[in-house]
Amino acid sequence: MITGGAGFIGSALIHHIIDHRYEQVLNVDALTYASQPEALAGLERLSRYHFERADVRDASRMSQLLAQYQPNAVMHLAAETHVDRSIAGPEVFVDTNVTGVASLLEASRQYWQGLPDDERAHFRFLHVSTDEVYGALAEGAAAPDESSPYAPSSPYAASKAGGDHLVNAWHATYGLPILLTRSTNNYGPGQYPEKLIPLMILNALAGRALPVYGDGRQCRDWLHVEDHVRALCRILDAGQPGESYNIAGGAERSNLVIIQSLCDALAQQAGLDSAALRALISHVTDRPGHDRRYALNARRMRDELGWEPNHNLGTGLAETVEWYLSNVHRWQRLFEPAADR
Known part of the structure; x- marks a missing residue:
């Protein structure tokens, strides 16, 4: 059972399992805006x-689905994930990333406790989190590392930290066999256009400001989504x-370097002028509580x-640019070019 399977990472995970396992x-998804x-067509x-x-x-719906499909694992990816949205409206992040985790944990605990002994021994609850909790x-x-203390800055990161603590508490209190994962920034083909890399690609293609x-020197480590789902x-x-x-991913880069690299990849693949694309870069007021490095x-x-x-970051970014150039039908309805996002 994979929650959030119609999202960017969730859909990549489903394809990986179907292709290699x-x-x-069972894909459980509420089909919110980013789904x-x-x-998953076909x-x-x-x-x-x-x-x-x-x-x-x-x-109650989670309990019903667990009873109906009898999974041997729950992989929980469903979450609100965009930091800017969490600053504008934090309540839905707490509702989904904390309350939603508690609901799924409790349904999973009750299901797990009712399994035969051999199935109980093999059941796992895997919860996907983020580097931003640190x-x-x-x-x-x-x-x-895995023993480092949490110190979240944004409402998004704090909501994910809250969910993580609940997951650990269900293990400590009830013995639920949990696995907790945290990843760095994901990228790759098919990511929703509010995220940095697809937003820059699509703004550049539209001739809009980037x-x-x-100062653009915020540093992130970049992980290809296919490497993430293998992990x-x-x-x-x-x-x-x-x-x-x-x-x-072992690939720390500043936001500015990432955007410049995307301009160069677009210039090479789409026959555009790299200097003209880089000239679209526009520095805007920093967002509140913007962490400098993860x-x-x-x-x-x-x-x-x-x-x-x-995946090597350079070839991974080139592959990502190529996907957006070749799949206009996938992103066109999702993308609203804007210079101030």
Whole structure:
């Protein structure tokens, strides 16, 4: 059972499981604004794929789906994720990312406790979180590992931290076999256009300004979505219940460098002028509480689970640009060009 399976990471996870594994998949998604059902087009013909439109905040509905489909794992990805939206309207982030987690945890606990002993032993609840729960890192500071304290800055990060604490509490109190993951910034083909990389690509193609918060030197680590979903499956298979795992791309770049790289990739692939695209970069007032740097220490993933990212950032960005150039039908209805977003 995958919640948020019509989202960017969720849909990539479903495709990975369908293509590389043997399990049946139940996709549970409320189909909110950022959902993209077209990313899963054609899967409805497969007997291994099932879809149910439902909200994780509805505990009785979650209980009903668990009883109906009898999953051996719940992979919880459904969340509100956009920091700017959390600043403008934090309530829905608390409602989904905290209350929704509690509802799903309780439904999962009751389901798990009713399973036969052998099925109980193999059941897992995997919860997907973010590097932002650790808060801002100073330049040159060591990246946080799984034991580092939380210090969230934004309403989004605080809501995710709250959900994480609930997940750990359900393990400590009830013994629910949880796995908690945190990843750095994801990118790749098909991401919703409010996120930095697709927004810059589409603004540039429209000849609109490329708005950069402040000086643009905020630094993030970038993880290709396909590497992320490989890591999630590896953790599901071999992670230790009650433990958490950091997933990182090992590719820290400033926002300004990312945007300049996208301009260069667009120029090469679309026959545009790189200097003209870079001239569209416009520095705008920084957002409140904007953390300067995020990163993660992912040594546990490498040393204990044998996972490393496969994608190089340069080729990954080029592949992402190519996807948006080749799939106008996918993003055109979602994108509203704007110079002030």
